[in-house]
Amino acid sequence: MPVPPALKAFALTPSTALRKRIPSARRWAVGLLFGLVLSACAQHPGTVRLDPSAQPMPGAKVLIMQPDVEVSELTVGGLLEPNAAWTAAAESNIDQALERVLAAQGARWVHLNPRGKLIRTPAVSQLVKLHGVVGASILIHDYGVGAPLLNKDGRFDWTLGKDAAILGKAYKADYALFVYFRDSFSSDARVALNVLTALVGAGVRGGQQVGFASLVDLRSGKIVWFNVMARGTGDLREAEAAVDASQVLLAELPF
Amino acid sequence: MVDLRPRLAPLLIGLLLTGCAASGNVQDIQPGERPDLETDEAGLWMKMDRAEADMRSSGKVVRDSQLQAYLEGIVCELAPDYCQDIRVYLVRNPGFNASMSPNGAMVVWTGLLLRCENEAQLAFVLGHELAHYIQRHSLKRWRDLRATTSGMAFFQFATAITGFGLVGDLATLGALGGVMAFSRDHEREADRIGLRLAQGAGYSGAEAAKIWDYLQREKDAADDGDGFIFFASHPPSDERRDTLAELATATAGEGRRGAEAFRRLTAGHRLAWLRDELRLRDYARMEVLTAHLLEAGDAPGAVHFLRGELHRLRGEEGDDGKAVAAYYAALKTRQAPAETYRSLGLVLWSMEKPREAQSAFRHYLRRRPKADDRAMVEDYINQLN
CATH class of the missing domain: 1.25.40.10 (Tetratricopeptide repeat domain)
Structure with missing residues (x-):
C-alpha cells in the first residue's frame, strides 16, 4: 500500500509526543508538553465512515489482510528512519491485537497467508494494490483534505469491484479487513530539540501514530466501513498498547 | 521566558559537533551478507523489500524471459560472487535510468537499453549500479543525510533564537550542497568500479566513455536543456567521459563489445x-x-x-x-x-x-x-x- 501523503493532514496533535523514557532533568518541560499533547490528541469524533446500504452480519467471518505496518525513528533533523526490529515487533503485536478486538466484537477471523500462492496471483496482488489507491482516495475526498467528489452526492460509496469475491471464496470469509499503521518515535536528540524549542516557544513535531482501516464486503467488493486515527501517543512495539491502538481504530465495526 | 542563550550556546556547539559526525567507516557488503535486524541498514532493507514486492506484480515490468536471463547473466559475469544477491527488474519507461537499492534490487529502464549500442556499454552501466550495492552507497548517503539534517535542525534553532535566521537559511543551502557533492563522489567511484568490473569480465573499456558521450549529445539537444534523471546528482557527463576514456586507455586491452546478442534480444x-x-x-x-x-x-x-x-x-x-x-x-x-x-x-x-x-x-x-x-x-x- 502506498504511503498516502494525505495522512499527515490527520495529525490532530499540534506538536509533540515524547519518547517514553525521558531523562529526569527535563521532566518539568515534559510534563508541560504532555499536558498539551493530551488536550490535543483526543480522538476526533466522527472519523468512521459507513456505507449506509451495508447490512450488518452477526457472527461474520473476517479475513485479516496482512497489516501494512511501519515503525520509524524520527531523527533530530526530521527524517523518518524505518526500524526493522521495531516494525517486526509491531507487526506481530498488531496481528494478535486484531484477533482480540475482532473476537471482542463477536466476529470470527482468519489470517491471509502472506506466503501462500493466492496472494501472488495477479488478481489478488492487484486487489491489494487497488485497495491502497482507493484507501488513499477516501482519505483525500472523504475527510476534507481535497474536495469531496460531487458525483458521490455525499454518500460513502467505494468499491474494489467483483474480484474481491476471489478472496471470499478462498477463505470462506464475509469481509476483508485492511489495516495500515505508521508509528514513529523521537530519537533522544529529537526529544532534546523538542524540549529546547518548547522553551523558546517554537514547535517541532514529535513522533506520531497514524492509521487507517477498512472493511470490505467480499460478496460485493464494497468498502462498508472505514476509519482513521492520528495521535501523539501509543506504542505499537508493546503488545498491550497495540491492542489499545487497534481498539481505537476498529471502534464501531458494523457487525 | 527565561533567557537561555548563555546556557544553550555550549550545548548547541556540542550537539552540532556530534550531529556532524560523518557516515563513519562503512565496509563493502560481503557476498550473501544481510544486515542485522537492529541496525539502520535493516530499516532501509525493509523499506526496499516492500517496494520490491510491489514491483514484482507491477504491469511495468517487462516480461521477456530471454532478455531477463540475458541481463541476469551479465550481472553474474560482472560480479560472480554477488550473483545470488542481485535481482534485476527491467521496467518499461522512457529515458535513460537505472537504480540500485541497498537490498540488491536493481531497476533498469527500457530507455537505457534503447540507448546502449552493445553489451559492453550495458555491462559498464550495470557494473556502475553493482558498485553502488557493493560499496553500500545508499547506507552511506542515508547516514550522511541524517547527520547533515541533524546539524541543520540544531543550527536553524540556534540562529532562530539569536535572530540570525538568514544565516541559518544559507547554512541549509550549504549543507544540502554538501549532501549533493557526497553523492557525486559516489558516482565517480561507481564509474571507476563499473569500468573495472566490465573490463574484468572481458568487455571493451572504450565503450564506457562512448555511452556517456552519447548521453551528453542528447542532453545538449534536449528541448528543455535538462539532463536525464540519472544525472540529476551526477557529475557532468563530459567530465565522466574524459575520466573513463583515460582509465580505459591506461588499462588498455581490446575487449569484446558483444553487439550481436544485444541486438538480437532488443531489436x-x-x-x-x-x-x-x-x-x-x-x-x-x-x-x-x-x-x-x-x-x-x-x-x-x-x-x-x-x-x-x-x-x-x-x-x-x-x-x-x-x-x-x-x-x-x-x-x-x-x-x-x-x-x-x-x-x-x-x-x-x-x-x-x-x-x-x-x-x-x-x-x-x-x-x-x-x-x-x-x-x-x-x-x-x-x-x-
Whole structure:
C-alpha cells in the first residue's frame, strides 16, 4: 500500500509526543508538553465512515489482510528512519491485537497467508494494490483534505469491484479487513530539540501514530466501513498498547 | 521566558559537533551478507523489500524471459560472487535510468537499453549500479543525510533564537550542497568500479566513455536543456567521459563489445520503446536518439517510422516533408509497422494531396484488415473522394 501523503493532514496533535523514557532533568518541560499533547490528541469524533446500504452480519467471518505496518525513528533533523526490529515487533503485536478486538466484537477471523500462492496471483496482488489507491482516495475526498467528489452526492460509496469475491471464496470469509499503521518515535536528540524549542516557544513535531482501516464486503467488493486515527501517543512495539491502538481504530465495526 | 542563550550556546556547539559526525567507516557488503535486524541498514532493507514486492506484480515490468536471463547473466559475469544477491527488474519507461537499492534490487529502464549500442556499454552501466550495492552507497548517503539534517535542525534553532535566521537559511543551502557533492563522489567511484568490473569480465573499456558521450549529445539537444534523471546528482557527463576514456586507455586491452546478442534480444522491442520515448514529446531529443539508432542500423523500419512520427506531431515549418520522407524510408525497409501507412495518409492529407492520402489509407487497411479504427479510416477515404 502506498504511503498516502494525505495522512499527515490527520495529525490532530499540534506538536509533540515524547519518547517514553525521558531523562529526569527535563521532566518539568515534559510534563508541560504532555499536558498539551493530551488536550490535543483526543480522538476526533466522527472519523468512521459507513456505507449506509451495508447490512450488518452477526457472527461474520473476517479475513485479516496482512497489516501494512511501519515503525520509524524520527531523527533530530526530521527524517523518518524505518526500524526493522521495531516494525517486526509491531507487526506481530498488531496481528494478535486484531484477533482480540475482532473476537471482542463477536466476529470470527482468519489470517491471509502472506506466503501462500493466492496472494501472488495477479488478481489478488492487484486487489491489494487497488485497495491502497482507493484507501488513499477516501482519505483525500472523504475527510476534507481535497474536495469531496460531487458525483458521490455525499454518500460513502467505494468499491474494489467483483474480484474481491476471489478472496471470499478462498477463505470462506464475509469481509476483508485492511489495516495500515505508521508509528514513529523521537530519537533522544529529537526529544532534546523538542524540549529546547518548547522553551523558546517554537514547535517541532514529535513522533506520531497514524492509521487507517477498512472493511470490505467480499460478496460485493464494497468498502462498508472505514476509519482513521492520528495521535501523539501509543506504542505499537508493546503488545498491550497495540491492542489499545487497534481498539481505537476498529471502534464501531458494523457487525 | 527565561533567557537561555548563555546556557544553550555550549550545548548547541556540542550537539552540532556530534550531529556532524560523518557516515563513519562503512565496509563493502560481503557476498550473501544481510544486515542485522537492529541496525539502520535493516530499516532501509525493509523499506526496499516492500517496494520490491510491489514491483514484482507491477504491469511495468517487462516480461521477456530471454532478455531477463540475458541481463541476469551479465550481472553474474560482472560480479560472480554477488550473483545470488542481485535481482534485476527491467521496467518499461522512457529515458535513460537505472537504480540500485541497498537490498540488491536493481531497476533498469527500457530507455537505457534503447540507448546502449552493445553489451559492453550495458555491462559498464550495470557494473556502475553493482558498485553502488557493493560499496553500500545508499547506507552511506542515508547516514550522511541524517547527520547533515541533524546539524541543520540544531543550527536553524540556534540562529532562530539569536535572530540570525538568514544565516541559518544559507547554512541549509550549504549543507544540502554538501549532501549533493557526497553523492557525486559516489558516482565517480561507481564509474571507476563499473569500468573495472566490465573490463574484468572481458568487455571493451572504450565503450564506457562512448555511452556517456552519447548521453551528453542528447542532453545538449534536449528541448528543455535538462539532463536525464540519472544525472540529476551526477557529475557532468563530459567530465565522466574524459575520466573513463583515460582509465580505459591506461588499462588498455581490446575487449569484446558483444553487439550481436544485444541486438538480437532488443531489436524486437525497439518499436514499443521508441513509442514510449515519443510520448515525452521532447522532439529535439528524439531526433538525436533516432539518428543514433539509425547509425547503429538495427530495426530501421521502426526507427524511420518513429522519426516520421516526431516530425508529424511537431508540425513546424518543413516537418511535413521530413515526415513523408521518413515514412517512405521506413516502408522501403519492408519492416515498417502498418501504422506507417496511416500516418503517411494523415500527413499527405494535410499537405492537400488527396489521391496519395487515399492510397496510403487503403494500404493501411489492406495490411491490417481488422484494425480497431477501420471505420474511421474508411470514413477518411470517403471524405477524400
